[in-house]
Every structure is written in C-alpha cells, then in structure tokens.
Amino acid sequence: MVKITYIEADGRSYEIEAPEGWSLMEAAFHNGVEGIEAECGGACNCATCHVYIDENYLDKLPPIGPTEEEMLECTAAERRPNSRLSCQIELTAELDGMVVDLPETQI
Amino acid sequence: MSDAGIVIVGSGHAGLSTAETLRRRGYPGRVRLVGDEAGLPYQRPPLSKQFLKGEWDETRLIQRNAEFYVKHDIELIQGHRVIGVDPDHYSLELDSGEQLTWDKLVLTTGSRLKRLPVPGEGAEGVYYLRTLAQAKALRAALTDVTRVVVIGGGFIGLEATAAFVDAGKQVCVLNGADTLLPRAASALVARYMASLHQARGVQIENGIAVAAINAHNGRVLDVALQDGRTFPADIVLVGIGVEPDATLAEAAGLKCKDGVLIDELCRTSAPDILAAGDCARFRHPLYHRLVRLESIQNAIEQGKHVAATLLGDSEPYAAVPWFWSDQYDTKLQIAGLADGHDLEVIRGDEQGGSFSVFCYARRRLLAVESINAPADHMISRRLIQSAISPTADDAANPNFNLRDLL
Numbered sequence A: 001m002v003k004i005t006y007i008e009a010d011g012r013s014y015e016i017e018a019p020e021g022w023s024l025m026e027a028a029f030h031n032g033v034e035g036i037e038a039e040c041g042g043a044c045n046c047a048t049c050h051v052y053i054d055e056n057y058l059d060k061l062p063p064i065g066p067t068e069e070e071m072l073e074c075t076a077a078e079r080r081p082n083s084r085l086s087c088q089i090e091l092t093a094e095l096d097g098m099v100v101d102l103p104e105t106q107i
Numbered sequence B: 001m002s003d004a005g006i007v008i009v010g011s012g013h014a015g016l017s018t019a020e021t022l023r024r025r026g027y028p029g030r031v032r033l034v035g036d037e038a039g040l041p042y043q044r045p046p047l048s049k050q051f052l053k054g055e056w057d058e059t060r061l062i063q064r065n066a067e068f069y070v071k072h073d074i075e076l077i078q079g080h081r082v083i084g085v086d087p088d089h090y091s092l093e094l095d096s097g098e099q100l101t102w103d104k105l106v107l108t109t110g111s112r113l114k115r116l117p118v119p120g121e122g123a124e125g126v127y128y129l130r131t132l133a134q135a136k137a138l139r140a141a142l143t144d145v146t147r148v149v150v151i152g153g154g155f156i157g158l159e160a161t162a163a164f165v166d167a168g169k170q171v172c173v174l175n176g177a178d179t180l181l182p183r184a185a186s187a188l189v190a191r192y193m194a195s196l197h198q199a200r201g202v203q204i205e206n207g208i209a210v211a212a213i214n215a216h217n218g219r220v221l222d223v224a225l226q227d228g229r230t231f232p233a234d235i236v237l238v239g240i241g242v243e244p245d246a247t248l249a250e251a252a253g254l255k256c257k258d259g260v261l262i263d264e265l266c267r268t269s270a271p272d273i274l275a276a277g278d279c280a281r282f283r284h285p286l287y288h289r290l291v292r293l294e295s296i297q298n299a300i301e302q303g304k305h306v307a308a309t310l311l312g313d314s315e316p317y318a319a320v321p322w323f324w325s326d327q328y329d330t331k332l333q334i335a336g337l338a339d340g341h342d343l344e345v346i347r348g349d350e351q352g353g354s355f356s357v358f359c360y361a362r363r364r365l366l367a368v369e370s371i372n373a374p375a376d377h378m379i380s381r382r383l384i385q386s387a388i389s390p391t392a393d394d395a396a397n398p399n400f401n402l403r404d405l406l
Helices: A024-030 A055-060 A066-072 B013-024 B066-071 B132-144 B155-166 B187-198 B247-251 B296-310 B374-385 B392-396
Strands: A002-007 A013-018 A050-053 A083-085 A098-101 B006-009 B031-035 B074-078 B082-086 B091-094 B099-101 B104-107 B111-113 B126-128 B147-151 B170-174 B203-205 B210-216 B219-225 B230-232 B235-238 B242-244 B273-275 B280-284 B289-291 B322-327 B330-336 B343-349 B354-361 B364-371
Touching: A002 A024, A013 A024, A050 A055, A066 A083, A066 B374, B006 B013, B013 B031, B013 B074, B013 B296, B066 B074, B082 B247, B104 B296, B126 B132, B132 B235, B147 B155, B147 B219, B147 B230, B155 B170, B155 B187, B155 B322, B187 B203, B187 B322, B187 B330, B187 B343, B187 B364, B219 B235, B273 B296, B330 B374, B343 B392, B354 B374, B354 B392, B364 B374
Parallel strands: A002 A098, B006 B031, B006 B104, B031 B074, B104 B273, B126 B235, B147 B170, B147 B235, B170 B203
Antiparallel strands: A002 A013, A050 A083, A050 A098, B082 B091, B091 B099, B111 B242, B210 B219, B219 B230, B280 B289, B322 B330, B330 B364, B343 B354, B354 B364
16 A cells, blocks of 8 residues: 545645555545546546645656646646646555645646 | 435436535535445446456446545435435435435436347347446456457447457447447547557448347347348447436426436426436537537536535536547547537648547537647637637647637
C-alpha cells in the first residue's frame, strides 16, 4: 500500500492508503476526496483531476505524456511547474508519503 | 416537510452525483439511493475498455468506497428494483414489497439495452454489455473463443471490438447503419475510426440487417443476414444502443416523450419529482431543441444540477455535452451535438492521426470531434459554451490560435 496525503484548497487534508498500480486520482476518488472531480474516470479526457505535486517527488513521477501535456494547458485552475493530472500517475512504493495539494477548482 | 427526505431511484452516475452533491452542499435531511444492481455503485465506461481487456479488476470500478457512504450518511439500498411510484402519496414500492416515502423524488433510472429482435437472440454465447454482471460474463467467455461477431457499430460495439482485437480475436462488425457511429460522429470521423479497425484486420459490414442468430445445441453458431450471408461466430456481442428507462415515470403519469420530460431545472411534470441523466429529455438552450443524452458528463452534471434545484439554488442547465471513446491508442473526444450539421471542416493532420472535425450548421459551430487532439477538444467545449463560432477558414488554419477567440 502507498500512503498519500491530499490537501484541499481550504486546508482540509486526507491521509489515504491505496494499492500500488492504482492511479493517484483513483485513490482520492475512491475515498471521496472532494477536490478531485475526475469526470472521465481516469481516461485523461477532462482535466478535472488536476493536482500540485510535492516538489520532492516530482522526479519520481512518470514523464508528462503528449495528451496530458495538452490537457494541462486546459485546467480550470492555473497550471504551475508542479501541475499534473492525477489520473496519469500510477502509485508506486517510491511515492509513499507524498503530499499533494489540490487546486481551488477543477471546473 | 416530513423526515422522509430525498429518495433517488437509480444508483448510476447521475444518482450518485445527486446524492454526493446534496451532502457536499450541506443538505441536512435523509438521502436514500436505490439501485437495482447489488454491490457498491460503479463506473460504467471502463466496462467496455479497461475491464473487458482484463487490465482492471472489479475493485477499481467501484466509485466510492463503503466508508464514504457511511461518512456522508447516504443510505444505499442496492439490489432492489422500484416497481411503482405513487406521486399523490409521495411513496414508492420496492420489489421486496417495502414502501418508501419521500419528500422529494429524483429519477435517475438511466437507460436499458435494446434487444435484437431476431430468432436465436437468446442462444448461449450471445452477450450484451451494460452492467458489471454482463461485462464479467463476456470477459469470462473470451478466454476460449477465436471468432467474435459484434452486432452494432456504435461506441460500445467498437470499444469492445478494440478490446477483442487486443486479446487476439478475429472480429467482424455487422453494422445496421451505412457508417459507423451513425448517431454520434461525422462521416469523416466515422471513416477514420473504420480505417483504424480495418488496419487491424477487423471486417466491417455496414448497411446490413440481421435475420437470425443460428445455434447448434442451444449455442451460437453463426449470424445470418437478410441478404443470405452468414458469419460464423464463437460468441456474439450485441451493441445496438439503449433506450431511456422511463417505465416508472410513465406508469406514474409523468409527462414522457422518449424519456422523462424535464424543465431547465430538472423538474418533471409532477410536483416534487425531478429527473436527470440518460432517462431525461430536456430542451437544451444551446441547441434549441429537445435532447436526451447518453453521456457520463451529462449524468454527472445534471445530477449536480438536480441537487442544486433541491437546495433552491439552481440556474438553467446549459452545459455543453461531451463524450469520449478510447479505441486502441486513439482518443476520440466529441464536444457538442453535431446533428443537422451542413459543413465539416478539418483542422490538423488527418493522415498523421491528429485532427479535429468542426461541424457547422449555417456557419454556427455545433460540435467538434477530435482525434488525438485533446487541446482542440477542451477549447471547443469553451467555444460552444460561449456560442463562439470561428470562421471555417480560421478553424481549418492550424496557425490560427482558437484561444484568441475566448
């Protein structure tokens, strides 16, 4: 299991454990983290699972693919250097302990 | 108001979205979500994609975990069908005989499969795909078959075809319409999707009419067409579309017309009964006609909208419909509704497999279908929502930045 902490824009936080192989989005969605909409269920179709990644973990993530790159340009909240779409990040043991900030809005 | 609260009939995407939104927005009363399938509410889109391919197990389909419903005090009544609604007495009856009363009722009954009206349709080896149980049965059947016949050239049939091909099956698609995706896509996109499948050895027969499914010892043997041809099949998947499940609403005397009729705030013709999602038909302000949408986006957003209306804080529903389909490594995304378009303009590189088709009617942009062009799709949703139509020349010009119009 991989432990992730999600922090909503209003400061509420969730500590969640999810299996390796799930996506960062699924772990949040399954547990009812509000700041992730994930309308398309993880198919990189909606850009509503936008997150800001803890800088210390950025280099442990898979690179941004071409579809994610285009979708990140269309997020509702501002794109920052540490922006990712959480549906495109698979949970691995290396990500254990990662903290993820959620934007104010996804839509 | 009594303490009966809100009862939501249908625990698909629209029903769950309604329940969640009520709680997120602070509704203090009782919320009950009734669904006719056992188990926790799940996502349907992956059934014909990741789940069918065997990439995902069942637990990954679950929408929210069990603790979520406890934490948010959403009462799940799963595995029970509602058999009747009595609008005068604010009550409904479950198939168990139990009566529930409600202050407000939300119908999110979704859609049901159209069955193929031919002899042999019930033979062993003939599958449909809408529920988890059906997807499990189909996935299990795939292990020892070679030839699959898919009847229907819509999203479900084609997504399943892609999964079958990935699993090494020989697939033949028998499509009643003259093009693939006849209700969903432009001719250009339909042709492109056909070429994707054909390049992988899929046989596509358009404009056919199925006469019968022939069986031997009760098990499917082949599919016979009215023109006399037969197509051998180890299994058959029928994906010829769905129809709204408005049975309860009709029986209760609500106004229906190929779906439950709702107004811009998702209210039906009966007081205190609302509806949303696949089962509902409404006048779309962007298209000025009655529409009924079979889409996740609409189910989720209309569910939120119903909740807002119930909380007395709603605005007319006007969201741009959008759809997607993933087949092989190709992403098709559709923004808007293309019905009635009179012009198709290509933006991007059709040969290179990344382009969009802009569909216009009398110079007004109705819909944009994007193949591996997600930025086009996202911008198009905003253009259509704002009723901004780029000229055909600008749409076709890859150097013209569509964002400049927003």
